[in-house]
Amino acid sequence: MRITVSLAALIAVFTAVSAARFSDTSDEDEPHPQPVARVPAPVHSPMMQRAPSANEIASAAQERNRQLNLAIERALVSRDLQHRETAFNFVLPELLREEPNRVIAMVARQEPGETRDALRDEVARQWITMDRDAAIEWMSSLEPADRRTSATIATRTLAATNPAQAIAVADQFGVGRDDGSLEHMVQIWATEKPDEAMRWLEEQPPGEQRTGQLRARIEHARSR
Structure with missing residues (x-):
């Protein structure tokens, strides 16, 4: 998404510069009887707009995180497995970094079943490598069956990169x-x-x- 926005911005700038150059060339080819005076930019020019306030920035971040949350929940109810995989691989880690409490609440809202299990397992798998202490705290708050399953997944995930931590987590949860x-x-x-x-x-x-x-x-x- 960031790459797409950056590319779009680059194209916009390139187009504006090209248009300006074309305009300058046309001016040279067609003589004018009198020079045209440049009109100063108005006071309300976008270049002079105020910077967003802290409240506005926080509000925008909250709205963005809400949209990320909705994207994951829509993917969960979708029958398109690729849709769910995309949400898990790209959207979920972003929301875990920005506002993990939303993820915790989202897991808690799910009805028992495959969808809830899939989300719980994916959160355990990703979060344990991003913020081990926070993931452990969340897993400790789960019901015994969920706690054991998520701890097992977290242990197996850590085993690939940090076996010592995997042993510590396994012993902490008794798995x-x-x-x-x-x-x-x-x-x-x-x-x-x-x-x-x-x-x-x-x-x-x-x-x-x-x-x-x-x-x-x-x-x-x-x-x-």
Whole structure:
């Protein structure tokens, strides 16, 4: 959108400059009996308009965020999966950055079902990488089933970029231990980045049972 607006503005400027040059050329080719006096710009010229106030800027931002919210909700009820994917990939992260409380309220308004689950999962997946603390606070406020599902998605998302944080989130919400997924993630981490995994292991308190389970996986991966 910003690229489109910038391009449109550039075209407008280019057109204005071209028109001015054409006008100058025509003036040179056609002699005039008398020079035409230039009329000074009026006082109310757009160039002299006042800057918007802080309230006007805030109001415009609120309206923009409201439109983003509506775009996501329309995509949720649309049968066009590409429409929903576009809203999730481009509109949702923008609204999470600008006004996450709108997103929280939007999730809460959804009726139980596929649509609500899809939105909840996408918020967990995106927000945990954008603002981990805020995402954790939101997930903690959810009902137990929603909390567990969103925490599992958040853990899997973090595992791709920051396994140490993934472990912390998993343990905070009590996910990933009962099904072996956390140990599996740690083993992959130790195989691909053994030094990083060992540094994390060395920083853990000695004798902790939860760490012991993951230690075995890391040592097994290093021994292979």
